[in-house]
Each structure stands twice: as C-alpha cells, then as structure tokens.
Amino acid sequence: MSLFLLFLSAFLVNNIVLMRFLGLCPFFGISSKLDTAVGMGMSVIFVMVLSSVITWFLYQYILMPLNLVFLRTAAFILVIASLVQFLEIYFKKAIPGLYSALGIFLPLITTNCAILGVAFLNIDYGHSLIQTLVYSIGVSLGFTLALVLMAGIRMRIDNAPVPDAMKGLPIAFITASLMALAFLGFQGFLGLSL
Amino acid sequence: MFKTFFEGIVKNNPVLVLAIGLCPTLAVSTSAFNALGMGAAVIFVLTFSNLIVSSFRKVIPDSLRIPIFIIVISTFVTIVDYVMKAYLPGLSKNLGVFVPLIVVNCIILGRAEGFAYKNPVGKAILDGLGSGIGFTLAIFIMGTIREILGQGTWMSIPGGFEGFKVLGQGFLNYPVLFMILPPGGFLVIAFLMGGMRYFEARRSA
Numbered sequence: 001m002s003l004f005l006l007f008l009s010a011f012l013v014n015n016i017v018l019m020r021f022l023g024l025c026p027f028f029g030i031s032s033k034l035d036t037a038v039g040m041g042m043s044v045i046f047v048m049v050l051s052s053v054i055t056w057f058l059y060q061y062i063l064m065p066l067n068l069v070f071l072r073t074a075a076f077i078l079v080i081a082s083l084v085q086f087l088e089i090y091f092k093k094a095i096p097g098l099y100s101a102l103g104i105f106l107p108l109i110t111t112n113c114a115i116l117g118v119a120f121l122n123i124d125y126g127h128s129l130i131q132t133l134v135y136s137i138g139v140s141l142g143f144t145l146a147l148v149l150m151a152g153i154r155m156r157i158d159n160a161p162v163p164d165a166m167k168g169l170p171i172a173f174i175t176a177s178l179m180a181l182a183f184l185g186f187q188g189f190l191g192l193s194l
Numbered sequence: 195m196f197k198t199f200f201e202g203i204v205k206n207n208p209v210l211v212l213a214i215g216l217c218p219t220l221a222v223s224t225s226a227f228n229a230l231g232m233g234a235a236v237i238f239v240l241t242f243s244n245l246i247v248s249s250f251r252k253v254i255p256d257s258l259r260i261p262i263f264i265i266v267i268s269t270f271v272t273i274v275d276y277v278m279k280a281y282l283p284g285l286s287k288n289l290g291v292f293v294p295l296i297v298v299n300c301i302i303l304g305r306a307e308g309f310a311y312k313n314p315v316g317k318a319i320l321d322g323l324g325s326g327i328g329f330t331l332a333i334f335i336m337g338t339i340r341e342i343l344g345q346g347t348w349m350s351i352p353g354g355f356e357g358f359k360v361l362g363q364g365f366l367n368y369p370v371l372f373m374i375l376p377p378g379g380f381l382v383i384a385f386l387m388g389g390m391r392y393f394e395a396r397r398s399a
Contacts, residue, residue, distance in 0.1 A: 019376050021221035025300060028213065070276065073294045074268035081264065113217050113298045120291045165392035166384070169213055173384030180377040 003134045010138030013189060016114050017146040018180040023114030027147055028172055030105075032158075037151035041144030043105040045137075047087065048115050051080050052136035055119040056129060076119050081110045114143055149179065198317055202324030209332035209383075210390050214300040218292045219333050220379040226349050229337030231285045233330025235278065235293060239270040240302050240329075241322035244310040248318035251311050263306045264297070271297045284352040301329060332386075339382050344373030 014020060017027050023044075030040045055076050063069055088106045091099035109115060118139050122132045153175050162171050206212060209219050215236075222232040246266050247254070254262050275293045278286040286293065296302065305325055310318040341357075342348050346366040350357025359366060372378050 021217050021376065021379070022295075024216040024220065025214065028216070070272060073272050073275065073297055074265060077264055077268055077297050078261065081261065111298050111300055111303065113295050116298050117291055117295055120294055124291065163388075165395060166388045170384045170388035170391070173380045173387065177377045177380035177384065180375075180380055184375065184377065 003130065006131060007134050007138040008189070010135050011142045011145070012183065013186045015142045015146055015183050016118070016139045017143055018176065018183045020117075022117040023112050023143055026108060026112055027143075027150065027176075028169060030108075031147055031150040031172070032154055034148070034151045034155060036105075037147045038144075039101055040105045040108075041140075041147050043102045043109060044112065044114070044143050045140040046102070047080075047084060047106075047109050048118055048140040048143075049133065049136045050087075051083055051115055052118055052122055052132050053129070054083065055079060056122055056127075056132045059123055072120075072123070076116060080115055080119070084110050114139070146179070150175065153179075196320070199320045199324040202321060202326075203328040203331065206325075207328040207332055208301045208325055209329055210387055213387075214304065215329060216383075218295070218299065219329075219336065220376075220383060221292055222289055223333050223336035223340055223379060223382075224374045225288075225341040225345070226334060226337040227351050228285065228288050229333040230330070231278075231282070232289055232292065233326070233333055235274045235289075236296060236299065236301070236329050237323065237326030238274055239267065239296055240305060240326040241319055242270050243267045243302055243306055244318040244322035245315060247306045247310040248313060248315045254311070259307070259311065260303075263303060263311075267302055267306070268297045284354075288352060301325060335386065336379070336382055340373045340378055343370045344375075344378060345369050 010016070016022050017024065026040055026044075031037050058075060058079060059069075059072065063072060063075060068075075084106055088099075091102065091106075118136055122135060125131075125135075127135055150172070154172060157171055157175065166174075202208070208215050218232055218236075223229045243263070243266050247263060271294060274296070275286075278289075278293060305321060309321045313321070338348060341350070342360050345357075346359060346361050346369045347357030348360045349355070370378075373382070
C-alpha cells in the first residue's frame with residue numbers, strides 16, 4: 001500500500017474523531033469557537049507527529065530489545081506527558097509568539113486520547129518509521145479538519161431554535177452523527193475500507 | 195457514606211451528565227457484551243487506583259501528584275490488558291486499543307485528583323465503585339440499544355452465545371445497520387443525554 005493511500009485512509013476514510021472515536025473530549029470541549037478550534041488543531045498536529053516518532057523509537061530501540069513490552073502503556077503516557085511539559089517550557093522561553101497562540105491548549109493535550117491512541121496504533125499496525133510519520137500527519141490533519149468543521153457548524157447552531165433539552169452537547173452529538181454519516185461516504189474511496 | 199456511592203451512578207453520572215470518558219463509551223458500545231467488558235475493566239482500574247491513591251495520600255508530594263497518579267493508573271491498566279488478553283482473547287480483540295487507553299480516561303484521573311487524594315480509603319473505594327458503575331450503566335444502555343437495533347440480538351458473545359433474538363427472526367435479516375456504525379453511536383448518546391435533561395427539567399419544574 002502506497003504512502004499516499006495510507007495518508008488518505010488516516011485523513012478521511014478512517015477519520016480519527018468521526019470514525020474511530022478518539023479525541024472526542026477536545027472535539028466537543030473546544031469546538032464552540034472557530035479560532036480556538038484552529039489553535040487546538042495546530043497544537044495537536046505538532047504534538048502528535050512528534051510524539052508518534054518518539055514513541056516509535058522508544059518502542060523499537062528500547063522496549064523491544066530489553067524485552068520490556070509490557071511497560072508500553074506506562075512508558076508512552078509518561079513520554080507524552082513530559083514531552084508536552086517540555087514543549088510548553090521551551091515555547092515560553094524561545095518562541096513567545098507561538099506560546100501565546102498554542103500555550104493554553106498544550107496542557108490539555110496530555111489527556112487527549114488521540115495522541116496516545118495513535119502511538120499504540122502505529123505499533124499495532126507494525127508501521128515503519130516513514131509510515132508512522134505519514135500516518136500521524138494524516139490523522140492529525142483529519143482531527144483538525146473535523147474540529148474546524150464542527151466549530152463552524154456549532155457557531156451557526158447557536159443562532160438556531162433548538163429544544164431546551166437538546167441545547168449544547170446533545171445537539172452537538174447529532175451534528176457529529178450527521179458529519180460521521182457524510183464521512184461514511186468516503187468508504188470504498190480508492191478501494192479503502194474501514 | 196452511601197451518598198458517595200449513589201452520587202456517581204445517577205446524579206453525577208460520568209458519561210451522561212458530566213460528559214467525560216466519551217471515547218470508549220462511543221467506540222465500544224457496538225454490542226452489550228463489549229460494553230460490559232469495558233465497564234468491568236474501568237470499575238477494576240478505578241476502584242484500585244482510588245484505593246492506592248487514597249492510602250498513600252499523605253506521602254504523595256503535591257507537585258508530583260499527577261505523574262504518580264498516572265503511574266498507579268497505568269499499572270492497573272496493564273494488569274487488565276494482559277489478563278484480558280490471556281483469558282478473554284475475543285473480547286480483548288473487540289475492545290482493541292481502547293483497553294490500554296483506559297489510562298487517559300478522564301474519569302479515572304479525575305476521581306484520583308478530585309476525590310481519592312482528599313478522602314479516606316473507605317470513601318475513596320465507594321466513590322470508585324460508584325463512578326465505575328455509573329460509567330458501566332451508561333455504556334451498557336448504549337450497547338443494548340445499538341446491538342438490538344443494529345444487529346437484532348442482545349448479549350451476543352463473539353465465538354460463543356449467539357444472543358437473545360429480541361426483535362424476532364425477520365429483523366435479523368434486515369437490521370438497522372446504521373446503529374452499529376459510528377454515526378449511530380453519536381445519535382444514541384445525543385438522545386440519551388437529551389432525554390435525561392428533559393426528565394430532570396420536568397422533575398425540578
């Protein structure tokens with residue numbers, strides 16, 4: 001399978017949020033305004049690509065040779081948590097402009113299950129380093145696409161007459177359901193499947 | 195004492211009221227049996243991590259508490275992952291990556307930080323059980339609705355019991371496939387959450 005198909009599969013066909021149900025907390029939590037959604041998406045792209053590559057090296061060159069595969073869960077989450085912390089400190093010192101744009105989202109990323117989930121999926125699928133890189137770029141772009149689309153729709157819904165009981169989250173879930181239905185249309189696209 | 199226990203089940207139901215722990219709720223609720231398996235794993239991890247965090251709460255330094263919680267939680271998650279792989283391989287395969295991902299489930303870290311770290315052991319265990327059962331209840335209801343409508347069976351077990359044919363044989367041939375696909379999951383939780391708010395508002399009015 002070519003890298004381009006892997007990218008498309010990660011980006012659209014198996015969209016991480018709408019098809020795989022990973023990273024739902026930020027998807028519903030941070031999608032009420034368009035500019036925060038873009039900021040969150042950018043931070044996720046950055047952290048996901050970096051953490052996928054680091055955890056891939058950690059798994060292949062430290063955990064596997066030392067026969068410590070059972071420490072995978074603990075090792076990955078600690079690496080991701082410290083990576084996020086490190087990035088936060090580094091941005092604050094070195095690139096204050098980027099920090100003021102992404103800073104508030106970074107701490108939230110530690111508990112974003114999409115980041116850890118992609119690290120696990122790369123191992124479970126037996127991806128090589130290049131495949132890991134392409135897959136994580138595709139997944140994080142797909143996350144950003146879904147988040148930005150959702151934020152745009154939710155800003156419109158705010159002005160719509162919605163029954164009281166369905167205001168807020170329930171109507172957001174229905175929106176997500178319709179979006180997922182639309183994304184199901186990518187099934188079979190270029191011979192890819194779920 | 196038992197107020198702690200019941201609060202987590204209905205009034206502060208982690209999924210349907212607080213809207214946390216959504217990822218496993220939606221991903222795993224394609225059948226009632228998968229949902230129960232996930233619920234049992236979460237109850238186990240939540241109760242034991244609350245127990246450990248609460249018993250060591252006086253010696254855990256404040257500035258290091260989050261990494262320590264994460265290590266405690268991931269220990270129990272690893273135990274569940276390996277036990278499930280050994281004794282319930284079919285279930286483990288169905289739940290897939292969502293078993294190791296219990297480690298980032300906000301319910302567990304939230305209860306460790308918000309409750310177990312400040313309360314005695316007995317209360318912490320009850321809180322863990324209550325929140326865990328609340329989560330299991332929500333995911334089990336979702337699993338039941340989605341499996342009955344989407345597959346026509348209830349409580350079918352992969353490679354074992356084929357499930358109760360709730361809606362009759364004819365339905366099995368033409369189920370509402372939409373329900374076990376991802377969009378169905380979003381739709382079911384939307385109406386469960388909306389329904390719960392509606393009845394809550396009517397009761398307090």
